[in-house]
Amino acid sequence: MPRTLSDERRDLTKAIADFCRRECGTKEQRDKLTANGQEQHNQKLYGKMAELGWLGIAVPEEYGGAGLGMTDLCLFLQETSYGLAPISGFGTTIIAAAAYEKFGTEEQKRTVLEGVVNGRVEAISMSEPGAGSDVGALSCRAERVDGGYVINGQKTWCSNAHFADHILLIARTAHGQSKHEGLTQFMVPADADGLQIRGIDTMGGRDVNDLYFTDCFVADSAVVGVPDRAWTQLMAGLNLERMILAAMMLGVAQRAFEDTLTYVRQREQFGRPIGSFQALKHRIADMATELECAQLLLDDVAAAIDAEPGRVFAREASMAKLKCTELAKHVTLEGMQMMGGYGYATEYGMEALLRSTVVSTVYGGTSEIQRDIIGKTYGL
The missing domain is CATH 1.20.140.10 (Butyryl-CoA Dehydrogenase, subunit A, domain 3)
Structure with a gap:
């Protein structure tokens, strides 16, 4: 059934399809780009897409993006997935970027959103060994100290953390009447002292990670949005x-x-x-x-x-x-x-x-x- 697309959207899908055929259209090309299927993201290919302006498709124009909406983002995702482009970092990047766009400080927005446009990767970490579907059961703790927070605990199944610039971490900062109260989002550099990132081998190759926080300090400026209100932010x-x-x-x-x-x-x-x-x-x-x-x-x-x-x-x-x-x-x-x-x-x-x-x-x-x-x- 033919889809009704504007000329601009039709041109976009054709350009992406042509790019994928040229850059990763054969199994030999994809094997080379993914270490024979073990890596799901190729930064060099990702960088080429950044140069074409595609990675900023949903980023506001004031941060260097195209400022387009959900329809255009879905077109890009669908076409690159059909073309088997190894850019697994894009999905988590856009999810994290949207949180910074909605709730972050201006400095956080500049750092992350401009980074997205230029081909940088972001990660987001919610799951823990004892908290998957039940996000409210998170126990990774961020303790308030002078000038910031000290994080201790374990996270798991964190996609793309091993090549991301930052991890958008959801940690417990307080206990309220509801288990969904007292959660806070933090912008944690992936190379922060006290953070260890360890890959988890899966049948799909290396894509996800365990994160271990041991007295990992982040400044007050790392808080994304309102402290203790991360659940509401996540729902958005x-x-x-x-x-x-x-x-x-x-x-x-x-x-x-x-x-x-x-x-x-x-x-x-x-x-x-x-x-x-x-x-x-x-x-x-x-x-x-x-x-x-x-x-x-x-x-x-x-x-x-x-x-x-x-x-x-x-x-x-x-x-x-x-x-x-x-x-x-x-x-x-x-x-x-x-x-x-x-x-x-x-x-x-x-x-x-x-x-x-x-x-x-x-x-x-x-x-x-x-x-x-x-x-x-x-x-x-």
Whole structure:
């Protein structure tokens, strides 16, 4: 189904697609850029995108960005994901940057937002060994001292911390009547004394980290927003985080679908292409239909956010995240099944797409959490 895009947006998607084909369009290129799939971010490629002005697509013009909205950001994310560009640092960077834009001091904004435009990477750290979906259970402590705070504790599953400039840390600074009270956001340099960053090996390569804070001092100027009010600040960023993940995974799902379609058209068994058999033809039809539905949902929610940028679309953003991540996992699993043994071969790439989609139903709020949020918006 053709999408209705303005000439500017059509030109943008074409330029990104051309760039990805040229820079990372072959498996050989991607292997070289990612250390054979072990690294999900290539800073040199990222820098080229910065020079083209793409990384500042959602950054306000006063900080050197393009000042565009959610629709344009989703177009960029979807197209680069489809093109398999190894720029995993971008998602966490934009999530963190939005928090600094909304709540940071002018100095923090200048440092981070101008850095984003110039190709710098940011990270955000919420999860702990005992606090994942239950963010209010955080125990990493920031104690008030003269001139600042001393941080002690452990964080985990922090994406991209090993090559980020700063970590937007959510730590406990007080205990209130509610477990969501007493949380504060801090801008912590990734090379701060008392901070150790240790990689976690996963089936997707090195992308996430444990963070260990031992008497790590940060000045008062490191506080982002209002002390003890981080929970409210985090809620203001839910639209962005969920839409980023939805757009990325829809791009991956579309790539997996196209790769599967190419395979079933070319692979022959019993004297004809396997895609001509009803069992596979109907599965292709179902996936294509679901992808169109997901695209319409993503576009509609993005347009709604652009129309009312100050509003939190809890239900709609959760629906987009739920639909696109679950669909991406389904499409890659179907691709593996239809490609048979070749689906497991690194040469064909479907197994790498599967690895990238399976985790997407966990991070950024699990599918179960998204369903719970959606249900609550109906009074359940």
